[in-house]
Amino acid sequence: MVTTAPNNLVYERPEGFTDTPTHYCPGCTHGVAHRLVAEVLEEMGVLDKTIGVAPVGCAVFAYNYFETDFVEAPHGRAPAMATGIKRVMPERVVFTYQGDGDLASIGMGEIVHAAARGENITVIFINNANYGMTGGQMAPTTLPGMKTTSSPNGRDVETQGYPIRVSEMLSTLDGAGYVVRRSLHDPKNIRLAKKAIRIAFETQIRGLGFSLVELLSTCPVNWNMKPVDALKFVEEKMVPYFPLGDYKLSAGAAQIKI
Amino acid sequence: MTRELWKGNEAIAEAAVRAGLEAYFGYPITPQTEVLEYLSRRMPELGRTFLQAESELGAINMVYGAACAGVRVMSTSSSPGVSLMMEGLSYIAGTEIPAVLVNVMRGGPGLGNIAPSQADYSHAVHGGGHGDYFPIVLAPASVQEAIDLTVLSFDLAEKYRSICMIILDGSIGQMMEPIQMPEMKPIQRKDWEWATNGKMGKRERRILTSIYLDPYAEEVTNLRLLERWKHIQQDEVRYKEYFLDDAEFVVIGFGTAGRVALSAVRAARAQGIKVGLLRPVTVSPFPHKVIDELVQRVQGLLVVEMNTGQMLEDVRLSVKGRVPVEFYGRLGGVVPFPDEVLSEIQRVASSRLSLEVNPREEWFERMMAH
Ligand SMILES: Cc1ncc(C[n+]2csc(CCOP(=O)(O)OP(=O)(O)O)c2C)c(N)n1
Ligand code: SF4
Ligand SMILES: [Mg+2]
Numbered sequence: 001m002v003t004t005a006p007n008n009l010v011y012e013r014p015e016g017f018t019d020t021p022t023h024y025c026p027g028c029t030h031g032v033a034h035r036l037v038a039e040v041l042e043e044m045g046v047l048d049k050t051i052g053v054a055p056v057g058c059a060v061f062a063y064n065y066f067e068t069d070f071v072e073a074p075h076g077r078a079p080a081m082a083t084g085i086k087r088v089m090p091e092r093v094v095f096t097y098q099g100d101g102d103l104a105s106i107g108m109g110e111i112v113h114a115a116a117r118g119e120n121i122t123v124i125f126i127n128n129a130n131y132g133m134t135g136g137q138m139a140p141t142t143l144p145g146m147k148t149t150s151s152p153n154g155r156d157v158e159t160q161g162y163p164i165r166v167s168e169m170l171s172t173l174d175g176a177g178y179v180v181r182r183s184l185h186d187p188k189n190i191r192l193a194k195k196a197i198r199i200a201f202e203t204q205i206r207g208l209g210f211s212l213v214e215l216l217s218t219c220p221v222n223w224n225m226k227p228v229d230a231l232k233f234v235e236e237k238m239v240p241y242f243p244l245g246d247y248k249l250s251a252g253a254a255q256i257k258i
Numbered sequence: 259m260t261r262e263l264w265k266g267n268e269a270i271a272e273a274a275v276r277a278g279l280e281a282y283f284g285y286p287i288t289p290q291t292e293v294l295e296y297l298s299r300r301m302p303e304l305g306r307t308f309l310q311a312e313s314e315l316g317a318i319n320m321v322y323g324a325a326c327a328g329v330r331v332m333s334t335s336s337s338p339g340v341s342l343m344m345e346g347l348s349y350i351a352g353t354e355i356p357a358v359l360v361n362v363m364r365g366g367p368g369l370g371n372i373a374p375s376q377a378d379y380s381h382a383v384h385g386g387g388h389g390d391y392f393p394i395v396l397a398p399a400s401v402q403e404a405i406d407l408t409v410l411s412f413d414l415a416e417k418y419r420s421i422c423m424i425i426l427d428g429s430i431g432q433m434m435e436p437i438q439m440p441e442m443k444p445i446q447r448k449d450w451e452w453a454t455n456g457k458m459g460k461r462e463r464r465i466l467t468s469i470y471l472d473p474y475a476e477e478v479t480n481l482r483l484l485e486r487w488k489h490i491q492q493d494e495v496r497y498k499e500y501f502l503d504d505a506e507f508v509v510i511g512f513g514t515a516g517r518v519a520l521s522a523v524r525a526a527r528a529q530g531i532k533v534g535l536l537r538p539v540t541v542s543p544f545p546h547k548v549i550d551e552l553v554q555r556v557q558g559l560l561v562v563e564m565n566t567g568q569m570l571e572d573v574r575l576s577v578k579g580r581v582p583v584e585f586y587g588r589l590g591g592v593v594p595f596p597d598e599v600l601s602e603i604q605r606v607a608s609s610r611l612s613l614e615v616n617p618r619e620e621w622f623e624r625m626m627a628h
Contacts, residue, residue, distance in 0.1 A: 068456075069457060070463070070467075072467035073319065077322075077345075083309070084320035084326075087307045088331075089455060110315070
């Protein structure tokens with residue numbers, strides 16, 4: 001076993017993680033997103049009062065990995081479940097972790113209304129442009145022309161419609177306090193993503209309304225790409241279609257300094 | 259205690275409040291909407307949670323979340339809305355947490371109408387959502403009984419970590435009757451050993467889910483649910499009986515059909531017909547044992563429902579062909595009149611009944627002949 005001298009230790013399992021190894025495919029950025037959330041909850045000292053809501057999707061087992069209470073919602077319904085939890089325990093920290101099929105397709109009703117109500121919950125939204133768990137079908141976020149198992153010739157917008165830009169859409173709602181898009185394709189962007197996740201949870205704790213961080217994410221397995229190529233795909237193809245930025249920064253959220 | 263005049267739906271709402279309802283999530287649908295409207299005033303006044311959800315999908319999943327937190331939570335709806343809730347109900351059942359749902363049934367299928375119906379019996383009693391589970395289902399026949407069963411439903415749901423559904427039809431929801439309200443109970447949030455309400459420095463983390471990827475683990479869960487159901491069947495069967503001691507014929511009906519049948523049974527008694535009434539209060543667990551005992555001393559049964567004979571199937575299961583079973587049903591939101599049930603009782607008491615006939619087909623032919 002390799003041991004590391006404490007002063008050389010630059011990286012270790014955050015306290016927000018359990019000891020369970022994640023089940024994600026090699027090179028998948030779900031794991032990165034998990035880690036950021038775990039670090040933020042640990043740094044904020046709120047692990048003890050946090051309840052997570054897992055989706056149906058590749059992150060269905062998210063409840064195995066976080067050192068917090070967790071529930072597992074029906075496909076797309078996580079924001080409604082989180083609403084039920086938060087409303088009866090407003091002093092707790094409640095977050096959902098959802099994929100793009102879960103949030104932007106089957107669960108579009110639930111997410112829009114949670115945002116419109118200004119529900120004091122935080123949503124971590126993983127946009128990987130496909131349905132990872134079921135083997136790579138077209139998602140509402142699949143890029144025009146992108147091949148998936150259910151758009152084998154590439155997404156034809158004439159018949160299969162256009163991708164949905166969730167952050168932009170939700171930002172029009174008055175109940176939304178903090179809605180931003182970040183990407184996980186390189187270390188710099190990962191750091192920015194972490195900061196956004198922190199602000200999102202701070203938004204919730206200060207009662208400033210609904211907060212959501214959309215994270216552009218990879219699915220190398222279903223994209224048929226090597227992990228590095230998948231990161232490049234995010235940078236070169238996804239970021240142009242889903243521009244990074246702060247789509248809703250309420251006056252309150254803008255005051256948050258970290 | 260004084261008796262007050264209350265409308266069914268509002269009485270259910272207030273009874274739930276007095277039983278310690280901490281959170282309500284619902285969506286408007288006739289003939290249930292008064293519950294939602296009443297609680298939209300009452301819950302905030304008491305500092306409790308009321309939320310009109312974006313849909314019944316939203317409502318039931320809010321219930322699911324609040325139930326995971328361990329609070330007394332309820333939703334109410336009517337048939338089409340309850341169809342939408344079936345996904346959530348299945349998850350709640352699979353997660354083994356308590357929740358109360360009231361279905362003020364209306365005519366269907368589809369959009370149907372808003373008239374009183376019992377057509378969701380099978381939907382409620384035999385599950386409705388996907389997977390193997392067994393909901394407790396209570397069927398009141400009066401406003402007072404709706405109140406009492408609402409209070410009971412929370413206790414049953416918590417005792418068995420189960421869904422408890424109350425099915426009534428729009429007429430009970432809408433009618434006004436003199437009733438007695440229970441005492442207001444203070445909210446006592448229990449620290450359930452399963453609730454996901456935050457570790458708060460006191461315990462290991464908890465997970466609530468309905469997922470068992472390993473089929474053997476799911477089988478163990480299914481067996482656990484079944485075992486729990488056996489206790490429920492053993493201990494929680496409730497029914498009302500009228501004039502059964504010397505009855506030669508017995509009418510069986512739940513909810514409003516049972517109530518209408520009681521008037522008919524009284525009228526028949528006045529004519530010297532030895533008929534009684536069995537009114538299941540828990541339609542799930544179903545009073546199979548009572549029927550089994552009755553079958554050994556009566557000449558025939560008449561099942562009366564406001565559907566095409568959904569409970570009839572459960573009655574026939576207990577009868578096992580030992581005595582003739584007859585059926586009378588009205589459909590689509592039509593409530594039978596006592597006179598109609600009386601003439602059915604007269605018909606049953608005066609004809610030579612056969613074990614061979616299919617009661618639903620015989621009834622169908624009589625209906626079509628009219
Ligand atoms: C009601 C329902 N419909 C369909 C499914 C099947 N299903 C499971 S996961 C999934 C898609 C998940 O995709 P996404 O939300 O994008 O998550 P990812 O796996 O990509 O992270 C689907 C359709 C289901 N479990 N439940
Ligand atoms: S299928 Fe895609 S999203 Fe799911 S774990 Fe594998 S790489 Fe990640
Ligand atoms: Mg996805």
